[in-house]
Amino acid sequence: MTVAEVICDSPIRGHGRERKPFDLPEEHVMTSSISSVVCGIGAYVPPRVVRNDDPAFSALDTSDEWIRSRTGIIERRWADPGTSTGDLAVRAAERALLNAGDRGVDLVIVTTTTPDHRTPSTAPAVAAQLGLGTVPAFDLGAACGGFLYGLATADVWIRSGAVERVLLIGADTLTTFIDPTDRSTAVIFADGAGAVVLRHGEGTEPGAVHRVRLGSDGALKDLVIVPAGGSRAPDPEVTEGRRRHSVNMQGKQLFQHAVSRMTESSRAVLQDMQWSADSVQAFIGHQANQRILSKVADLVGVSEESRFGNISRVGNTSSASIPLVMNEIDMQPGSKTLLTTFGGGAVWGSAALSWPILTPRKGN
Ligand code: ACO
Numbered sequence: 167m168t169v170a171e172v173i174c175d176s177p178i179r180g181h182g183r184e185r186k187p188f189d190l191p192e193e194h195v196m197t198s199s200i201s202s203v204v205c206g207i208g209a210y211v212p213p214r215v216v217r218n219d220d221p222a223f224s225a226l227d228t229s230d231e232w233i234r235s236r237t238g239i240i241e242r243r244w245a246d247p248g249t250s251t252g253d254l255a256v257r258a259a260e261r262a263l264l265n266a267g268d269r270g271v272d273l274v275i276v277t278t279t280t281p282d283h284r285t286p287s288t289a290p291a292v293a294a295q296l297g298l299g300t301v302p303a304f305d306l307g308a309a310c311g312g313f314l315y316g317l318a319t320a321d322v323w324i325r326s327g328a329v330e331r332v333l334l335i336g337a338d339t340l341t342t343f344i345d346p347t348d349r350s351t352a353v354i355f356a357d358g359a360g361a362v363v364l365r366h367g368e369g370t371e372p373g374a375v376h377r378v379r380l381g382s383d384g385a386l387k388d389l390v391i392v393p394a395g396g397s398r399a400p401d402p403e404v405t406e407g408r409r410r411h412s413v414n415m416q417g418k419q420l421f422q423h424a425v426s427r428m429t430e431s432s433r434a435v436l437q438d439m440q441w442s443a444d445s446v447q448a449f450i451g452h453q454a455n456q457r458i459l460s461k462v463a464d465l466v467g468v469s470e471e472s473r474f475g476n477i478s479r480v481g482n483t484s485s486a487s488i489p490l491v492m493n494e495i496d497m498q499p500g501s502k503t504l505l506t507t508f509g510g511g512a513v514w515g516s517a518a519l520s521w522p523i524l525t526p527r528k529g530n
Contacts, residue, residue, distance in 0.1 A: 199368055203365050243481075313360070320334045382511050
């Protein structure tokens with residue numbers, strides 16, 4: 167049993183030598199008989215559609231033309247006040263469990279940057295609402311990188327033999343962390359949840375997670391940050407104003423880092439797998455900006471027909487964005503699938519998997 171397929175971009179330094187964790191010989195990637203296998207997908211977005219010309223944006227100095235041309239977003243979904251990340255997560259998970267055809271799971275992971283509370287974490291409440299008993303459940307925070315960090319985590323738990331089945335949910339209500347007067351974030355972020363069920367299986371099965379690469383660079387932490395509300399600046403009375411408790415984003419710099427990191431890590435995963443870019447049948451990037459996605463896809467060299475996305479309809483839903491796209495498409499089981507992401511932290515990652523066998527799913 168091994169955790170060979172999840173590797174980190176940066177070497178760990180320790181005991182006087184440099185090593186790459188989990189890095190086994192290349193041939194192991196394709197020949198490993200043990201794998202985590204995706205066996206169910208579900209997603210949920212709240213019903214409220216907010217178009218670019220919505221009155222919510224009328225006080226902002228912006229326009230439908232600017233938003234469409236600079237981001238690719240035409241409309242997005244916003245949760246009503248009182249609807250939490252956990253509420254969205256439960257709905258997406260219900261659909262994923264139904265799609266998997268078996269409600270039994272041994273572990274629940276909720277990846278989110280907008281948990282229901284500072285404490286406790288959101289996952290236990292989600293597990294309880296789903297009636298999953300007393301299984302271990304925890305949150306994982308990696309901003310827009312959450313889903314791939316969660317996928318790597320679920321994969322390692324399954325490969326280690328610790329669990330048989332994992333429910334992984336990416337969910338965010340970023341509108342609760344947005345300053346509505348900040349045009350550079352208010353028009354971009356949105357709410358949603360996507361979930362997958364992974365089970366223990368064989369590396370040759372459709373749905374097998376072959377490879378995940380992750381990386382981070384904390385020197386870039388200020389590029390997208392909620393400055394107050396954490397232990398560094400608790401500011402419980404919101405004395406410093408709403409902006410410090412909302413997402414502050416330096417979009418232009420993020421854009422450049424997102425393009426280069428997603429491109430590099432996608433290429434590295436393709437190389438690990440010995441897949442050519444034009445053999446990829448489904449390429450799904452974190453839905454941050456259509457211009458970022460197109461640039462990365464062009465640089466990596468994936469074909470036009472293999473590029474899938476929904477940013478025009480749902481905006482940037484952070485942890486939910488990749489599974490939301492996965493839920494919308496149908497591929498031949500076994501199709502070569504490449505996922506890639508970049509988010510606050512900064513964190514990034516890419517994954518290679520084969521498209522799973524799925525029963526028909528409920529749309530959003
Ligand atoms: N409407 C009109 N003008 C706007 C708007 C808006 N909604 N938002 C910004 N502008 C203005 C800016 O103020 C700026 O004006 P100025 O030239 O007078 O200063 C001008 O448009 C250009 O601003 P840029 O930031 O250069 O615009 P850009 O083309 O880079 O697009 C955007 C901005 C959409 C934010 C882009 O940079 C982007 O998508 N960045 C990446 C975001 C990302 O990757 N996020 C992922 C991480 S998020 C997470 O992890 C939670």
